[in-house]
Amino acid sequence: MAIELSALMEQYELIAGVDEAGRGPLAGPVFAAAVILNPAQPIPQLRDSKKLTAKKREMLAVQIKDQALAWCIASASTEEIDALNILQATMLAMQRACDQLPVQPEFILIDGNRVPAELAVPARAVIKGDDLVLAISAASILAKTARDAACLVMHEHYPQYAFDQHKGYGTQLHKARLEQFGPCPEHRRSFAPVRQLLQSH
Numbered sequence: 001m002a003i004e005l006s007a008l009m010e011q012y013e014l015i016a017g018v019d020e021a022g023r024g025p026l027a028g029p030v031f032a033a034a035v036i037l038n039p040a041q042p043i044p045q046l047r048d049s050k051k052l053t054a055k056k057r058e059m060l061a062v063q064i065k066d067q068a069l070a071w072c073i074a075s076a077s078t079e080e081i082d083a084l085n086i087l088q089a090t091m092l093a094m095q096r097a098c099d100q101l102p103v104q105p106e107f108i109l110i111d112g113n114r115v116p117a118e119l120a121v122p123a124r125a126v127i128k129g130d131d132l133v134l135a136i137s138a139a140s141i142l143a144k145t146a147r148d149a150a151c152l153v154m155h156e157h158y159p160q161y162a163f164d165q166h167k168g169y170g171t172q173l174h175k176a177r178l179e180q181f182g183p184c185p186e187h188r189r190s191f192a193p194v195r196q197l198l199q200s201h
Contacts, residue, residue: 005109005126005132005133008107008109008124011107012105012107013106014069014103014105014106015036015105015107015108015109016034016035016036016070016098016101016107016108016109016135016139017034017035017036017037017108017109017110017129017133017134017138017139018032018033018035018108018110018111018123018136018139019032019110019111019136019137019139019140019143020032020033020090020094020111020143021049021140021143021144021147022143022147022168023086023090024169024170025167025168025169025170025188026168026169026170026174026178026187026191026193027078027154027161027163027168027184027186027187027194028078028147028163029078029147029150030075030076030086030090031074031075031093031147031150032073032074032075032090032093032094032096032097032139032143033071033072033074033097033138033142033143033146034071034074034094034097034098034105034108034139035064035071035135035138035142036069036070036101036103036105036135037068037134037138038067038068041067043060043063043067043134043138045060046060046064046137046138047130047131047137048130048137048140049130049137049140049141049145050130050140050144052141054148057141057144057145057148058145060138060141061142061145064138064141064142068138069103070101070102070103070105071101071138071139071142072096072097072098072101072102073097073142073143073146074093074094074096074097074100075093075096075146075150076089076090076092076093076096078185078186078187078188080092081190082188082189082190085190086188086190086191087114091114091116091117092116094110094116095116095118095119097139098116098121099119099120104120104121105121106121106122107121107122107123107124108121108122108124109123109124109126109129109133109135109136110124110125110126110136111125111126111128111129111136111140112126112129113125113127147167148167151163151164151167151168154186157186158184158186160177160181161174161177161181161184162174162177163186168186170193178193178194179197183197183198
């Protein structure tokens with residue numbers, strides 16, 4: 001895999017890295033980001049966003065937006081997740097991020113094992129890409145910080161669910177609040193814990 005990726009990096013100058021954040025939570029949109037890094041302005045300490053503190057992610061997100069050749073953050077809404085399913089909604093968010101990049105890449109590398117069906121340029125999926133490709137690491141940071149910011153907005157609208165603490169994931173606290181207050185408009189009704197709660201009530 002490392003040799004293949006190295007060959008791709010040599011073949012193409014403009015490679016976009018793509019990653020998502022928010023597939024697993026019970027509430028809120030799923031986010032995706034696409035980033036084309038600037039080789040003349042390397043950003044130290046880029047790595048998978050899950051391996052960084054929130055403070056470090058925020059700091060790196062500012063650097064990425066400032067120094068990358070191009071970047072875009074996109075999302076698919078809770079309604080789209082329920083209508084399409086989470087996989088297809090994630091693919092949609094990734095496609096939107098790629099399509100809306102202000103600079104068109106020559107090739108796209110996407111974290112995971114699937115590629116959106118209708119991308120305008122060639123692409124391939126890279127398992128554990130957020131650890132292997134710096135542009136994907138950068139995308140994972142932008143997607144995660146955007147998703148976290150959206151959760152803080154959700155918390156302002158629906159403070160009783162404590163979205164600022166669990167970021168929508170199905171923690172014990174979140175499930176207890178869900179049981180107490182019932183779902184809000186941001187909850188994904190197609191996800192089993194929310195669907196089962198609605199059925200039981």
